[in-house]
Amino acid sequence: MAMSLEEEDEPFNLPDLPEFSSVERNYLSLIGRILNPDCQKMRSLILDMPRKWQKVGKCRGVALSRDKFQFIFDNEYDLLDVLDKGVHTYNEWTLVIQRWVENPPEDYLQYIPLWVQIRQLPVNYYTAEAISSLGDLVGKVDVVAFDPNKVQVQNFVRVKVFFDVSRPLRKEKVVNLPKGGSATIMFSYERIQKRCYECQRLNHECEVCPLWIRKRQWQADDRKAFGSFMKPIKPLVITNNDPLYGVLKEEQVGINPATGRPRIAADVLEAMRQYLLVSNVDERRVREDRIKKSVAEAEADQ
Known part of the structure; x- marks a missing residue:
């Protein structure tokens, strides 16, 4: 009861004795x-x-x-x-x-040794120096597994790097070539299984990725802001390969806003199509005129 708050907050000195270590x-x-x-x-x-x-x-x-x-x-x-x-x-x-080290450095447990496969390297730059410089785009290169005097049966070269796990994995990189032009270098990683496929980092699933969540929020905000101005496009009742195309107008066969039902029933439209399809060239125009007239009369009676 007599102890002050200052006394309670004083650090405890761990004894420097062998049995404590x-x-x-x-x-x-x-x-x-x-x-x-x-x-x-x-x-x-x-x-x-x-x-x-x-x-x-x-x-x-x-x-x-x-x-x-x-x-x-x-x-x-x-x-x-x-x-x-x-x-x-x-x-x-x-x-x-x-x-384990007794006094770990600041970057302890920050890097992993990672074998990287480099693909699509331009043929004129198959040198250890060029490969090493490309490996440095991923991490600090430790080993370049390439010998120009040996047979190479794989379509890639390998480098071992120390990769900072706080960084995203790089999938590709556009490289400008000294003589002009460019090349897209592809990277793949051995023994790496899961990663976030939105940001390519190793510490979370895509579903909880801050970039993915932000993107979905932007999409939701866009829908909310512009949704009232964006009306859904209604599918056409009469398309350009329909027998009734050019005979009736789309507004004659669409939904009647007053009733919420089609202006012309689907079975009636189908009967009109068959009526035109079974006609020959000579009587096709006559039948088209009859359909136009009957629809116009029906509209006048409404």
Whole structure:
């Protein structure tokens, strides 16, 4: 009761004693980050990843927060084997995984090692330097898997980059060539499964994408603002291939606004069409005049 608010707010000093530190145990561990917590549940990930890695009984997981986790391994061989596999996913969404460090840098758990396939490279620029510069459009290039002196059976070249997961994946890029002209370079990504197909980011479904939501809101606002001025286009009763085309006008056969019903019943119109179709060339005009006259008389009686 005697403690003041100032005393309660003073930070607690954790003792600097060996028994308080887990550094030694953490040395054989990986730290990871879930990119899409709405689709990647931590509890299931902790239980499933050892099986997915084929390391059951060789590592144990620890949930550190809603989106961060740790896996502690019994030996370094298994830890490095997991790291060497490159990009990891859970529930088809990407994970960021790095080896534990005692004092992580600011960009820790921000990059993934990503193999990128580059397609439609102009034939005169099949060099490691050109390929590396194109890979830099995606991320920081680490490896260019290209040797001009070896057989190449694939229609793409590969580069390994460190990709910033806060950025969207690039699908293509128009490149201006030194000698004039341009080329559209295509990018595809190995081991990447799900992404937002509206903004190409790795951290949400398309249905919750801010760009998609904004686009739908704009569309709704447009409909609300201009809907009263936009009347639906009524389908024509008489089209240009109709036997009655040129005989009757569209306003003679459309909906009567006073009654809400067709001015001429559908079965009557069909009978008129058959009446014209069975006539020969000589009597076609006579029959057309009869139809015009009968419709005009009916309109006069209304």
